[in-house]
Amino acid sequence: FTGRNDWDSRLLNQNRSFFYPAADVAILLSDAISALHNSDVFSYVKIRAAISKSGNVNLNPYALSATYSQPNGIVNGFNTRQGFPYGNTVGFTADNIIPSANLKPEFVNTKEAGIELGFLQSRLSFEGTYYYQKNTNQILQVTQSVTTGYTTRLANAADFNNYGVEMDLGLTPLVKIGKGRIDIKINATYNNNKVLSTLGNVPVIIGGNNGFIQNAVGYPTVNNIAVVGSPAFQFQLSDYLRDSATGKVIVDPITGFPTQSPGLVTKGRTLPLWIVGFSPSYSLGGFSISMTWEFKGGNDFYSGLGPDEDFAGISAASVEYGRQRFVFPNSVYKSANGKYVPNTNIQVQDGNSGFWTGANTRTGIATNYFASANAIRLREVNISYSIPDKILGHNKIIKKVIVSVVGKNLLLLVPKSNQWGDPEFNYSATGNTFGLASGFQSPPARLFGGSITVQF
DSSP, X not given: OEEEXXXXXXXXXXXXXEEEEEEEEXXXXXXXOHHHHTOSSEEEEEEEEXXXXXXXXXXXXXXXXXXXXXXXXXXXXXXXXXXXSSTTOOXXXXXXXXXXXXXXXXXXXXXXXXXXXXXXXXTEEEEEEEEEEEEEEEEEEEEOOGGGTOSEEEXXXXXXXXXXXXXXXXXXXXXXXXXXXXXXXXXXXEEEEEEEEEGGGXXXXXXXXXXXXXXXXXXXXXXXXXXXXXXXXXXXXEEEOBOTTTOOEEBOXXXXXXXXXXXXXXXXXXXXXXXXXXXXXXXXXXXEEEEEEEEEESOEEEETHHHHHHHHTOSTGGGTTTTSOOBOTTEEEEOTTSOEEEOSSOBOSOSXXXXXXXXXXXXXXXXXXEEEOOEEEEEEEEEEEEOOHHHHTSOSSOOEEEEXXXXXXXXXXXXXXXXXXXXXXXXTTOTTOOSEEOTTSOXXXXXXXXXXXEEO
């Protein structure tokens, strides 16, 4: 049993003190039951359960008060902000974030149960855990109307749950080959979640571009959004105007261009359902080689590289029709009798930049750049060699020397729907966003290195 009380001066006095306890129990059945203790099959059997509550304050110091700053004025000949209040008269302007004064700590309430098994003198091991977490009073930056004077509100904005299983399997060794051996470790996590409540129980935008700045040049609107009863979290995206009966895109009967829907669609999920790791290794004497493979799947992502590539005319899609006029695929138009009919001959009036960079054509539609975030990657390869004692001369000072080389992020496999790269890299401007990639971030890189470990 444990209990902890925190006092946090980042909160108001009445909210600063918060207590959170925990309790856990475990029974080692392989010791408690003689039949298991003397078994040739079971070498280890343990069951366990736990319940806990943990508290957190996800705030910077002095975050309960709205802040003001001086306008930047003219820098290098450019007026970066309008002078306030008149021309170059010195003044202050409100910053973007307005905090809720009565912010409370975040809490995570967790219940879990698990089992650990060892077989065949621990050559085979298995561990499984089921867990359920309820996350309450999550402190989030919530996007709001700019007409309030602030673009973002800081609030206890959502409650949601996480539940799933974690499993680990070890085969040590899987097989022996002469004096060498192969070991394998496999781990798998399934994690699902659902939003239980939001601020005012209405959909809450918790990050994204929300059409600011980028839409001014015809770029898509894309956000993360919390909707009660849906996964934590989903995507909110600009989309084509579609025929409600067939789901096909509606095009203009004269220009052939598709139309952007006045509303946004909500779809997908930001966090993976499955994470599976596979770690084989081979060792022979002082030599060993190991690698770590990983699969993440069941979620989606939006890539800001897509509209950038279309705008520049360097995407695969922009050359699909040879930059000539074409019939927008899977589209309909409204006929003279007011019904939607399949479009088989009305071509877009401009197959070049007029189509690929317009706000109401290609680059204004976020769903064009929305794809599966499934990925298989080779996270790491490690090769090491322990120098034999005879080479070290049976040195009494230096006990062991291990030389290693390592490569990380070596290989990435993604589905065909993802034309843009690593789905793990997020838009860095908003801390709460997930699955929103941007052209303003550094690309993923392969890393190579080495080490020498000396034990005395």
